[in-house]
Amino acid sequence: MAFRVVLVWIALLAFPAFASDKLIQYIEYIGADYSAAVVDGKIVSSAEYGEMQEFSSLIAEEVATAPQALQQQSAQLKQLIADKAAEKDIQALTALMRQSVIAAMPSIPLPKQSPDLKRGEALFATNCAACHGATAMGDGAAGAQMDPAPTNFHEVERYQARSAYGLFNTITLGVADTGMASFAHLDEQSRWDLAFYVGHIAGKGLDTSKVPEAMIESGAVKDLLTATPKDVIKLYPDFGAELMSLFRSQPERFFQAQSKDPLVIAQLKLQLSADLYSQNPQAAYDQAVSAYLDGFELVENPLGTVNVELRDQIEHAMMGLRQLLKDPAQKDVVAPRIAEIQSLLKQAQAELSETQLSGMSVFLAALLILLREGLEALLVVAAIYSVAVKTDKPALRHTVHIGWVGALALGVVTWFISSFVIDISGASRELTEGYTALIAAAILFYMGFWMHSKTSAKEWSNFIQHKVQNAVSGGAYFGLGLVVFLAVYREAFETILFYQALWLQGGEQAQQSFIAGIASALVLLAILGLAVFKFALKLPLKTFFGSTALLMLVLAIVMAGKGIAALQEAGTLSVSQLNLPTISWLGFYPNTQGVILQSVLVLIALVYLVRSRKG
Structure with a gap:
């Protein structure tokens, strides 16, 4: 079962990599050009209609x-075209499909620099002028005989249905x-x-002065690249058309904001959330999530x-703000709470000396990030490798090595992609961490029970009779190796992305401290790993299996809490905060959803342990 879950998860992550570019192109093309093929249920252009069917x-x-x-939306689109449905139904469905594809994408390749309209x-x-005409009216001499005709870029309806990314x-x-x-030959x-x-x-020609400055300065490049003008108008009725006009005519103003201090970005997005709240609570919520x-x-x-x-106070306050934004009864509290968070963010700026950190701060941050993220993965790897050594199973040792080496290799690939190919969004980062943690937690939880079963009287007798060499089945290799891979990759993924931010914040003068x-x-992780490994090997076999089982169950509960927290931070799960302290190293975050899941897992583990002792 775990294997199938992981395959589905990998397929969902892999899907955008090979399909999203073409999909967005086809989907937008149908949404923008359908009116040229069908009007009032009748085909007005056989060539255009043929293209709708083909696409x-x-x-x-x-x-x-x-x-x-x-897939269901695709089948529905095909049927609507066959039925010569109304344009509004086609456009509504294609807009929904395009959003579904974009939502599945980890990120998109951003322009390396602000687009230059003069160039x-x-x-x-x-x-392009030979076909599209010197003034882009679609009346070029070379395009006169084309069917369908070249695009007229002055058509407002077509403009409203195309994103910059689709173009x-x-x-x-x-x-x-x-x-x-x-035109792939162009750079x-x-x-x-x-x-x-x-x-x-x-x-062109819209009054862009009404666009809030906070929207420009917050650098909403990724969202505006993949959105159509219709999307933006729906999201921001008061200034959406003007916002998109400004973004496409003066992109440099938005791209300049990309390099701002993250704390400045957080403040700008919170201000935007406050401005939008009265008219569009969902947009205000989205900006609050992005601020974090x-x-x-x-x-x-x-x-x-x-x-x-201060860090924990800000994190708690920003998560609490989301609850307020979702509760209409608390609307009078939203503005004061945002002002309070803004004040805390300014205090954080002051304590971090704006964008530059001292060498000692960078050293400590680099050390603690890797130590914190690596310790959890280290415990998993050391525990499972100890099982391989203790049970004398060379195949399991190889599986463990494949797991952690593969995870680190994928981590390097992730670093390269996030540094030079795409910009991984905060939401995608948290979703990856959240799902990885939950899958690993489920497998660890199962493996913990499997390990513990070897310590019961009956199982222990069978275990001795069949010799230690038969203790770990071939089916368990995959599960244990997968846990190693997921545990190491999750921590590597998070460490890489945090290190990227720390490298930029520290500046050149702190690079030696960073390294x-x-x-x-x-060095500390190597020492701890060796100590854990040596200690585990000295335990009697039955005690070893029992302690390893307990460690796996504890790690599963920790990962479950972290997985829920990550999905909440991404805005995928709702959050109901509790007035309790955060204990991140135990995966304990003060929210109802995480506490309930961890409590259920603890209860299941306790019931099982009690019942197994009686047996």
């Missing part, structure tokens, strides 16, 4: 391994069976310049080395 079939092929919900205009004249994909991939060729930045140039044309994930969380560890009480902190943590 809906291509979408069905692309989502064959996607989550079931997206985009020059590129358009050289590469970038179309420029990169081309459009099958049309005159739109691929990536040139394709972004082109996408922003053609994407801004129909949105894309802002404060990136400086949690450095702040913890300076003032751990020294990592080296010191590795």
Whole structure:
């Protein structure tokens, strides 16, 4: 069962990597061009309608391994096109599908620098004007005989249904069976310049002065890249059209904000949450979640080395704010609570000396991050490897080595991707950590019971009779190796992303302290690992199995708490806070959901242990 769960989880993570670019292109194309194919239930262009049918079939092929919900939406889209449904129904469904694909993506490749519209205009004249016309009206001489005709980028309706990311994909991939060729031979930045140039044309002329400055300064680049103007207007009715117009015509203002101090980002997003709350509570909630994930969380560890009480106070307050935003009865408390958090964030800024940390602070942060994240993984690896040595199972030793080496290798890949390929969002980071922790907790919990079964009188007698060599079955190899992989990768994943933030915050003058902190943590982990391993091997076999089982059960409960907390931080699970202290090393976070799950696991473990003793 665990194996199937992990396969499904990996498939969900892998799905966006090979399918999302084409999917978004096809989905947006249908949403934007359907009106050129069908009007009032009648086909007005056979060529356009043929494309709608072809693209809906291509979408069905692309989502064959996607989550079931997206497959159902694809089948519904195909049926609506066959029924020559109304344009509004097609656009509503394609908007939902596009959001489903984007939600499944860990992140998207952001432009390496702000798109340059002047350069985009020059590129358009050289590469696109022959078909699309000198003024982008779709009236170029080379496109006169094309069916369907080249896009008129002045059409407002089409503009409102296309995202900048979708335009970038179309420029990169081309459009099958049309005159739109691929321009993949252009470098990536040139394709972004082109996408922003053609994407801004129909949105010109709006009064962008009404866009809140906090929205610009918060650097909402990722969200605006994948959103259509219709999406943004729906989310921000008062200034959505103007916001998208400003983003596409002056992208440099938004990209400049990307390099801001995370605490500044957190403050800006909280201010935006306060501004939006009265008119759009859900948008206010989303900004509050982003304030934590894309802002404060990136400086949690450095702040913890300076003032751990302040760190916990801010974290508790920001999680509590989410509860208030979801409760209409507490609307009068929202503004004062945001002001209180803003004050705490400013205090944190002062204590961290704005964006630069001292060498000692960087050293301690680097040491404690790796020590904290590595200790949990170390206990799992040491316990399971000790089982392999104690039971004289070379195959299990190899499985353990494959697990931790594979996890570290994937960690290196994660570092490379997050540094040079894509920008992993805060929500994606927490979801990965949360699901990984919960899967590992489930397997550890099961393995803990399996280990403990070897200590009962009857099982112990059978165990001795069949010799130690037969204690660990082949089926258990996979489960134990998978636990090693998940435990190590989860900690490596979190450590890498926190280290990226710490490296930037420390600056060049603290790089030696940063490296020294990592080296010191590795030495301490090696010493602790050796001590745990040597201690475990000295235990009598029956005692060893019992203590290992207990350790696995405890680690499962710790991971379960951390998994729930991560999903809550990502905004996937609701959070009901309790007035209790946080004990992060035990995976205990003061919220009802996590406490209930951990309590249930403790109760199950206690009942099992009591019953097994009686047996």
